Amino acid sequence: MQSIKTKSAVVHFNSKVYIELNSYIKYTNPSSIFILVDTNTHDLCLPKFMAQLENGDIQTEVMEMPEGEDHKTIDICMGVWEAMSQYGADRQSLLINLGGGVVTDLGGFVACTYMRGINYINVPTSLLAMVDASVGGKTGVDLGPLKNQVGVISEGEMVLIDTSYLDTLPQNQMVSGFAEMLKHGLITDKNYWHTLTHLENLDISDLDQIIYDSVVIKNTIVSEDPTEKELRKTLNFGHTIGHAIESYFLENDEKRTLLHGEAIAVGMILESFISTKICGLSTVALSEISEGILKTFAKVEIDKKDHEHIIDFMKHDKKNSHGIVKFVLLEAIGKAKINCEVSNEIILEAFEYYKNLS
Template identity: 85%
Template sequence: MQSINTKNAIVHFNSNVYSELNSYIKAEKPSKIFILVDTNTHDLCLPQFMANLEPGYIQTEVMEMPEGEDHKTIDICMGVWEAMSQYGADRKSLLINLGGGVVTDLGGFVASTYMRGITYINVPTSLLAMVDASVGGKTGVDLGVLKNQVGVISEGAMVLIDVSFLATLPQSQMVSGFAEMLKHGLITDKNYWYTLTHLEDLDISDLDQLIYDSVIIKNDIVTNDPTEKGFRKTLNFGHTLGHAIESYFLEYDEKTTLLHGEAIAIGMILESYISTKVAGLSIESLDEISKGILKTFSKITFNTEDYSHIMKLMKHDKKNSHGIIKFVLLESIGKAKIDCEVPNEIILEAFDYYKSL
């Protein structure tokens, strides 16, 4: 599978992953190599990764963080920065982030800020990280329950996608990552959307190509708008409401915490409904989108009192400007529109629509 050139990095796949990594290390000769893992990838992925890392004179240190979104915090960053300092990391050190989106987001932020920036490489081990989180240079941590409020855009040297790591994932994590793939189809490619929503026609061996296609879509968008001044905002479709829902369910103990993709799936249905009122999406397309998403994602129950809390959290969305909430909406399947303003009553209607499904 051919490698993909991003603006400042390269994405390698499967058989090329370890030869490219070992060649890079030999050529660049980092002073030390640090590998960031979480408690899951330490046990399930690190042994395979280390077995493919050629032994050499370069000292390697493994740093382990707790697993889960609730540990994507500046406190964990402090611990990683301190560990790197104690182990003598300098500006020629290399940080390898081996894990899902939490590890690649946080690890990228750690590397981009340690000594004003050291080189890092992402090795995504979850479907979500392979198709979204690890590509494009967005790094950062959460601020309380508010998603990705602190961070920088800074690409690593490369992304290494070894699909065999997906065998370590529970089904729920595979489903979570699938939401971002569906999003890629909805905002840019109707044929890709159709393929993803008719997977009964495909064999599991097609997963490699589907992941590759998602990375191509995201990379094309990011390359043309690296700092999210325009079209890159389309990647946030489903996220204005989805992130607020994810934060709300994370904040309240009586709510069952949602995985990122589960919240984004809800957000995409809600924002598709809003698209019929604001952006011209047809009712037929809304029906197709809702049915396509609910093939994979279970409905979540909302109470009426939840709506106001979720809408308050939307005020922290990073697309907002001058206190005005900005949505990404769909004009049609495969065509997105940015910077849309939406009246509150239509947002409330969207929740009623979702409840009726």
């Protein structure tokens, strides 16, 4: 597969991954290498990675963090910064983030802020990180239950996508990443959406290609609008409500913690319903979207008493301006519209629509 050039980095795939990594290390000769993993990737991915790494005599340290979204915090960053300092990391050190979206988001933020910035490389091991989290330079951590409230936009040196790491994933994590791919189709490409919702016509050998296509879509958007002034906002379709649901369920001990993709799947259905009220999305398209998403994602039980709490969480969405919640909505499948204002009444109607879906 041909490598994809971003604004200031390159995304390499499969056969090129370790050739490019080792060539980079040989050429740049970092003073030390730090590898950030979580408890899962330490056991399941690190041995393979280390077997391919040609680090020569360069001091190399592995740092392990707990797995899961609830550990994507500034406290964990503090631990990583302190470990790097204790092992003598300097501005010529290299940080390699080997893991899913939590590891690449947090590790990227650590690199961007340690000594005001050191080089880093993302090696995503989950589908979500491959198609979304690791690409585009968004780094950061959560603030309590609020998603990605602290961070910077700054690309690493490269992203290395080795799809064989997907063999280590449980099914629910694969499904979670699929939500972002569906989003890419909904906001930019009806044909891609159609491909993803008819995967019964594909075999496993097609997986690499649809991952590649998703990275191309995201990179095209990010390259045109790297700091999210206009077009890049479309990547937040499904996330205004989806992130609020994810945060509310994470904070509420009575609720099952949702994977990111599970929450975003709900958000995309609700925001598609809202699109029929605000942007003229057809009811036929709404039905197609709802059915396409529910082919893969089970419905999430959201009680009526939860609605106002979820709406409250939307006030912290990063697209908001002057206290007004701003949505990304759909005019049609493959065509998104940014900066849409939506009344609470319509949001509540969307929850009712979702509840009544079979």
